[in-house]
Amino acid sequence: MRTPLWAAVVLALAAGCGSAPGDDWSRPRPAPTAAGSLAPGFVDPSSPPTPEGTITPRPGSWDGVHPARDYRVVLLSAGDDAPTRALVAAVQAWAGAEHLELRTVTAAGDADLMPAITRAVDLHPDLIVSAGDALVDPLAVVTASHLSQQFLVVGAELAEPTHNVTAADWSGASYRGEGLGASSDYDAATFTPQRCDAAIRAGAAAVLTGLTGIVVWLT
Template sequence: MRPPTRTATLLATAVVTALLFTGCAADSWSEPHAAPTPVGALGAGFEPSASPSPEATVVPRPGSWNDVRPSAGYRVVLITAGDDKPTRTVVGAVERWAADEDVDLRTVTVEANPLDAIVQAMKLKPDLIVSAGNDLIDPLATVTANHLDQQFLVVGAEVAEPTENVTAVDWTGASFRGEGLGTSSTYDPESFTAERCGAAVRAGVAAVLHDFTGIVLWID
């Protein structure tokens, strides 16, 4: 049998190396991971002078979150449900923020059962789970209280009775709360602009990174 040529050997080595790197990338979240920290400080007016009560609504000064970003290696899972324009806009905002800040982002799309998608996201053990889509609100209310070690961020809606690990960002036109109440009379899909959703993601992440959680941030 003729021995392999040098070109064939190099090609085989390259394929094996690529597979090894692919496996490492796909399995990277199983490696030890340092706890995330905020890079940058909250601006004046982000937190109220008195500590808010759990479930309180806080109105931070516009832009007071702009100087905060996550430390390197921040792991985020985006759960998305629905194909309506507001949901797509939130998804786009999360993706742009993740790209800008070099965040390790993975996405779980609800195919049938939202609870299954939430469990799938939690199994990845990310630093933060971000939800996009009103169909996730009731399932999140069911799950989050039993998993206080996992941080959640809800953008453009809110859980009716959030526990300390659930932070929401809302504005006029986006205060969906689930529990069979339907959409608010002030609900306005047009309020979900790319700019507002982008600000909501940054404000919410800034709050979580500074352990300012379990509240609703209002960003009108």
């Protein structure tokens, strides 16, 4: 008996839903690899950073490190202010240049901050990149419960990060959460395309080479 046309369409749609991109990310796979190595000046090999410590790498010392092309990144963002938009654009440009698998999760207001982080974690990426100061406090709560998931905060930092949370920021961009103050005065004008690009590249290089749970301070 022939299958009615409407039934065939339903079956085709169901098959398409079953092969959604998110399903592929949920499958186990080998740990991601990185190509290249850090140049001298990124970190002092004789004095590696301590947990929650800060390093000040030489500019460009991260340029030789690149993620594998199947590296899976979730861009988690909150807010529509100019600094956040600059960070988002830098992450998207980096992912495109490196031919990475990038998905985005955007928090729809304050009530959606925690759910947005959960949605990002549920995608099982290799790295979650956070852009937007509003995410700092929720991340401080959530990240300690997901120690196998790597996080990179760009343009801000957590005051007491666990080993799976790395930050890349600079003078003018060092928000650490409500009531904790910042290590420098906030200056939206410092969120230039060049600075934001350096933050994602230097931060990702640190994560890819196992230097996690620290702050990468750009000069």
